[in-house]
Amino acid sequence: MKLVPMKDILEIAGKRGIALGAFEFWSFDSAEDAVSAAEELGVPVILQTGALERDFNGGCKRLRVIAETVAADHDVPVALHYDHGVSYEELLEAADAGYTSIMIDASAKPYAENVELTRRIVELSHRYFISNEAELGVMAGNEGAVSRDKERQTRPEEAESFVHETGVDSLAVAIGTAHGLYTFKPQLNIERLKEIKKVVSVPLVLHGGSGTPDDMVRESIRQGIRKVNICTEFVKAFGAAYTAAQAREGFKYSVPSLFGPAKAAGRALAYSKMKLFALK
Numbered sequence: 067m068k069l070v071p072m073k074d075i076l077e078i079a080g081k082r083g084i085a086l087g088a089f090e091f092w093s094f095d096s097a098e099d100a101v102s103a104a105e106e107l108g109v110p111v112i113l114q115t116g117a118l119e120r121d122f123n124g125g126c127k128r129l130r131v132i133a134e135t136v137a138a139d140h141d142v143p144v145a146l147h148y149d150h151g152v153s154y155e156e157l158l159e160a161a162d163a164g165y166t167s168i169m170i171d172a173s174a175k176p177y178a179e180n181v182e183l184t185r186r187i188v189e190l191s192h193r194y195f196i197s198n199e200a201e202l203g204v205m206a207g208n209e210g211a212v213s214r215d216k217e218r219q220t221r222p223e224e225a226e227s228f229v230h231e232t233g234v235d236s237l238a239v240a241i242g243t244a245h246g247l248y249t250f251k252p253q254l255n256i257e258r259l260k261e262i263k264k265v266v267s268v269p270l271v272l273h274g275g276s277g278t279p280d281d282m283v284r285e286s287i288r289q290g291i292r293k294v295n296i297c298t299e300f301v302k303a304f305g306a307a308y309t310a311a312q313a314r315e316g317f318k319y320s321v322p323s324l325f326g327p328a329k330a331a332g333r334a335l336a337y338s339k340m341k342l343f344a345l346k
């Protein structure tokens with residue numbers, strides 16, 4: 067299928083009461099893993115990249131070609147999302163390249179500046195007929211080019227006014243997850259999520275999904291999370307399988323023996339995550 071705006075498939079997720087997986091990809095095999103697993107499960111999927119994958123691949127256009135090519139070969143809706151953009155120029159490149167959704171992360175800035183920059187990105191996305199996401203509240207940890215020490219959870223009253231003032235399509239909330247692998251025991255603030263959900267009608271996004279216990283993720287979906295980002299765990303599945311296969315069998319220099327186990331592990335991870343997110 068053709069790439070679709072993220073807003074459209076988040077609406078489908080809302081109607082079905084499930085969350086969609088958003089997988090960080092960097093290559094044909096990582097994109098294929100996420101999309102083919104989604105097709106098998108019959109759920110829409112989000113392919114996303116940030117600045118690290120853009121630079122690794124030499125620009126947004128190449129990533130769009132990968133996503134578009136893989137999506138065309140599968141019978142499932144796919145959105146191409148740019149995660150954690152920090153400037154207007156960065157997201158303009160993604161929109162120009164054909165991404166169907168862009169995220170601005172101005173969450174570390176003061177509230178008024180976050181609103182101002184998010185408004186500009188919402189306008190930009192409307193000009194390109196694509197979707198947008200913004201973030202309120204601060205998550206700890208590293209994701210792509212974004213790294214922060216301290217966390218500050220999203221305040222419900224601020225979330226309500228933020229969505230109203232910016233007109234944003236979807237909102238990433240900080241409710242206790244961290245980016246990257248956890249260095250502490252994760253504890254999601256489900257009460258906080260419930261309070262946010264009461265006053266915000268746009269789809270809510272859970273960043274820092276990697277390593278969050280399944281039961282907590284399930285509960286957050288019951289309480290309104292519609293998109294769960296999986297970056298570190300997906301990359302780790304490839305890396306761990308690659309290393310293990312070499313240790314087990316020694317180096318064999320054919321493409322399937324060198325990269326096959328990693329590709330299979332990535333697909334298995336994507337499949338299990340989306341299956342979890344689609345459970346009632």
Ligand SMILES: [Zn+2]
Pocket residue numbers: 150209245273274295
């Ligand atoms: Zn994130």
